[in-house]
Amino acid sequence: MPKNKRRNKNNQNSRLIQQIDASVRIRCRLRFQKNAGASGAPINLTRANLLNLMLVGSGAMLCYRIISGIKLKRFEVISTYGASISSDPVAISLEWLSNYGPSSEISDTASNVSANACLKTSPPKQSLASFWSLTGNNESEVLCKLILPTNCTHTVDCWFDIVLMDDETPVTVATAALSTAAQFYRGWLDGQSTSVLRPVSYTDIK
Secondary structure, three states: OOHHHHHHHHHHHHOOOOOOOOOOEEEEEEEEEEOOOOOOOOEEEEHHHHHOOEEEEEEEOEEEEOEEEEEEEEEEEEEEEOOOOOOOOEEEEEEEOOOOOOOEEEEEEEOOOOOEEEEEEOOOOOOHHHOOEEOOOOOOOEEEEEEOOOOEEEEEEEEEEEEEOOOOOOOEEEOOOOOOOOOEEEEOOOOOOOOOEEEOOOOEEO
16 A cells, blocks of 8 residues: 555544534425315415424423424325216315515315326425525415315325524424423424414324
């Protein structure tokens, strides 16, 4: 082995402590189901809705946010037609909003012939959802609009990149129910104002 290569290898071995990305990052797929009693009105998903998907209870009617930044990578909806055979087909749709160009709307239809409708989409380039949502920044901004008709059952899967809180100012989130201190909760995808898309499996709060 040449001397310079041997020297470089020895130098690498002498570095016992390697540099790291100290931010706690998570990639996850979260599932939600439409509340059976909800209307078919358009659902607006905001940056705050995404930031409030992971919470810790305080023992009062509020929780603490643990997400510092979140980015929606992929969105998938499976809708199963549940109406009578004589009913008209129904369309599910998702509209990605943008301040830099036209919005982009994806749609599929369920009927008595094609029982399932399926949307598989990712935020287009330059859409609002293609950028990170950061705590304290434009949290009321609507990223996309979702239409889920009442005569279907709907399952929504979302893929996220998440960064957890570090030294950011703690954020409290008001809840409609009393939270348990130190309990981990999943938030509803559309928040408590509309309460349509409930998280699956984990303990939830809105």
